[in-house]
Amino acid sequence: MEDKIIFKNLKIDFKKLQQLGFVKENDYYIYETKIMDNQFSLIIKIDKNNIVRSDVVDLSENEKLTLYYIAGSKGKFIGRIREEYDNIIEKIKITCCSKYIFKSQYANLIIEYIKQKYNDDLEYLWDKFPRNAIWRNKNNNKWYGALLVVDKSKIGISEKGDIEIIDLLLEPEKVERMIDNKKYFAGYHMNKKHWITIKLDGSVGINDIFELIDNSYKLSNKK
Structure with missing residues (x-):
């Protein structure tokens, strides 16, 4: 799933991002964590244009969780997964970002x-x-x-x-x-x-x- 606006008007300190646990691979900073009692893997990738891409992998099947990519999907299960994602994004905003509104x-x-x-x-x-x-x-x-x-x-x-x-x-x-x-x-x-x-x-x-x-x-x- 791709999100181009979640870090709009924010400047990411990529050194702090690495201190948070992100690993630089080619053009991305990548963070992977186990969620939902270690049943799934949440992978977050951020590039230098502040575009965020995320994937959820079902570890029992080693396949991407299709429901995660369906816009508007609801329910307690998918809600918990998105809450895990939101918590990580919020932590990034607090610890690794500063406002970047004025660009001239x-x-x-x-x-x-x-x-x-x-x-x-x-x-x-x-x-x-x-x-x-x-x-x-x-x-x-x-x-x-x-x-x-x-x-x-x-x-x-x-x-x-x-x-x-x-x-x-x-x-x-x-x-x-x-x-x-x-x-x-x-x-x-x-x-x-x-x-x-x-x-x-x-x-x-x-x-x-x-x-x-x-x-x-x-x-x-x-x-």
Whole structure:
């Protein structure tokens, strides 16, 4: 059985995967365990594209369990097998994975910059919006940045497709002056008087963004 989405938006640490008991064979990391009182073997294969393939083998017959591959099959027996599979996948997520939502070079440079300078990590606050996250000033819990993946139309771009953006605090007089709806936009889902949105597609230089992050952090310290 193949699953292409179970590790979507997650980055697997393959070294940790091996520590968990996976063995690298050619293009796969493979884990095999006995389940159901040692009557069956559950085999999980993960490739470098995070695609998961799994098999259940009936050890008494040395054949694959057909019922496992039938979508929508129900019952206590197959439920127990899937529970065993789910438990292993959940363990992988907890011990071997980190979020991998923001994929652009700029987004990752920004995440690293803020971690190094302010020791702040992104907070994912909304289960319904897993691609939205914020940075919070530890001194007062105020937000000073938000990193998001949105459809381009959400910020007024007449194109289809997703784009990564950052929201930052900015002085109101600068907000009015900087917004051009090409590089700088009114704060997405923020108070448009005090926030600005920047595309992370290279249209604004990374050092300019770093300066605006520092300014946003400074503004968040104000009462």
